[in-house]
Amino acid sequence: MSDGVWIYVPEEGEGKAWTGRVWSDADGLRRWRFEVVRSVNHTSLYGQGVFDGAKPVTALLDHQRPATLLRPIVTTVDPGKIGMTHPWLRTRLEGSFQALLTGKAVTDEHEPLFSGVGFESASFSAWYGGRIFSETHDSEYRTRSIEVGEPQTEKIVISGIGELEAIRQAHVASDHASSQVRALSILRINFDRMLSLSEAMDLSLGLELVFGFLVGFRPEPPTFHLWWPPHAEDESSEIRDAELELGGVHFRSDKSPHPFNCVHVRGRDGAGLKQVVAGYAANPSDIVNRIHAIQIGRWFGSTLNDKFAAVMPIFEECLKAKYRLAPELTYMEEEAKFFAYVDSSGDPDLIEFSKKHLEVKDRKSPSLSTLIGRALDELNAAGFRFDLKLASRIAKRRATMFHSAPLMSDNDVREFYMETRAVTAALMLLTLRDLAVDISQLPQAYNAMNDFTPFMPEMPPPRLTDVGIVNADVPPQTS
Incomplete structure (x- = not known):
């Protein structure tokens, strides 16, 4: 557990504000947790205030940035001690929450607020990626130079989601002693309608799970960046970006797999970004539940x-x-319609007779x-x-x-x-x-x-016909 980040949580009405911290435990499952405390009077000693009811809780992260704790659940209510030696009353809460949104205070998770999302994740990079740089070596295989290619962009439109833009580019991270070049694969989505925080969270997690599932890889989920339209034409300097960090997601601490060790990668059998995302968009909740x-x-x-x-x-x-099969479905529909007709008759004697004495023979399901x-x-x-x-x-x-x-x-x-x-x-x-x-x-x-x-089919034995030492163990012929 880390020490976390300080938060300041205003209370509704005249109640005193809470102060405390939030942190995430990430050991195979990221769990967001909070701990807050405030001074109270005897009538609100066990009150949970804004944390009651699992509604979004707005706060100031590090007492500076607006933030939202999504779907908080209180697990401990500690009223402290009462007596002559403890004249001041306080209440301390502990609990967990599903996600942290930093950069925007949201009071209603179902209000359409966001116009897009973007993320760069290990799972998307493993599925979409590939190198976008090359090295040159001398005769002793010492690296002489590294050539970085131009960024590559692919844009598609998926009904029900919006315009997706996949960007592949090289990224150089440097310090005083070294530089590291790696390929980044970034996915940006401009929604075809305004989405609520709840909807944006479901879409972000859904796509992240899909790409990891295709690869056969489940890394820790990335930070998702949500944005929204400007409030006025002249507010070009307004910051319109918030970071969403999800909790409650299992992950494994494995390195990104080699393409040969991936179940599927982009283009391997003609299935690219458009086909995969369209397959997900056709039934997103079912796909996520299965994954x-x-x-x-x-x-x-x-x-x-x-x-x-x-x-x-x-x-x-x-x-x-x-x-x-189609005949089975037709039969089941007719059976359901028959009993629905009996129930809708309004005749209690007929309904009771149906329940006690009617039974389907030779059921086709x-x-x-x-x-x-x-x-x-x-x-x-x-x-x-x-x-x-x-x-x-x-x-x-x-x-x-x-x-x-x-x-x-x-x-x-x-x-x-x-x-x-x-x-x-x-x-x-x-x-x-x-x-x-x-x-x-x-x-x-x-x-x-x-x-x-x-x-799987039985793996064929290795072929050794072209190996130069295939006959090395054959004894020499004697005359």
Whole structure:
């Protein structure tokens, strides 16, 4: 934990202001926390003031810059001591909040205020990036010069989001003893309508998760820069930029992967920025929910129970949306319409009779194992190697896991591990396909998907026909 930053929080009405600090704990999960204190009278000893109700709390960061604590939750109310030796009353609060916006005070997170966002993140750079500089060397391979290329820009328009501008450029960081050149990939978005703080936060996090998911990389989230239109024509000098730092996001302290170790990078199979962002924009909340579940299943779940419980419900919803056939959907719609008609009749006797005596025979809705089997068949057709027996095993596991105590034998644990891996891998591949990735090219991505080896084709043995020492161990012929 760091010492944090001082904050000053005005109170509504005639209540005394709070003072305290905010800080973030970042050890695999960034958590924003606050601690504040103020003098009170006996009637407000346990009062939470502006921190009550999880509404945005406006403050002065370091007693200087306007800021917003988004969705604060009070976890501790400490009224201190009362008595002759403690004549002054005070209340101290501790809690957490979801995000810190520095540079703007926002009182309503749903008010349309922002016209754009920009960020430079490790995950976007890994997916979009590539070097934009080159070195020249002498005969002894000593670096003689570094040539920096011109910045490169790509602009696209996505309905429902706005105009996106991706910028690749070289950045030189220098001090008195050294210089370092690295490639930056920056994404800027001018929204096609004004967005609220809540909407801008969802979009920013959603895109950051998408790019990390495509790469197979989950770094600490970046700082997002939000901006808004000027208030008047002549206010060109007005600062219109605020920094948004999100909390509650899992991350791993891994280095950015080499392109060969990425699940997908821009242009590898023809899928670029426009195709990927359009895939996300078609169903953003569903994509984000799936990515979150997959990352718990791959990296952040602490037990098999946690991983399966996170992935399986999302996987089931995905299957129902994708693998119900048209006749099955029609039958289910007719069934729902029939019972809705009975309920709308207003006749209590008819409704009661329907509940007690009517039952659907030969129900046409496909079972969970059938839906899983259809998905695995499709993935195998793309080159993967899922055992089709997993369909019934996963369906059975889903029934037992959510309706009984998780007690199992050693052999059952091994089977449970394989089932959890299969569900996570299948949901990952289906989600990649929805983001315009050609998954038929992934069965050979052994490095990027090594945690899903049981479902990949067997790796071919190395070819040694062109190796000069192939016959080195052959004994010499004797006459």
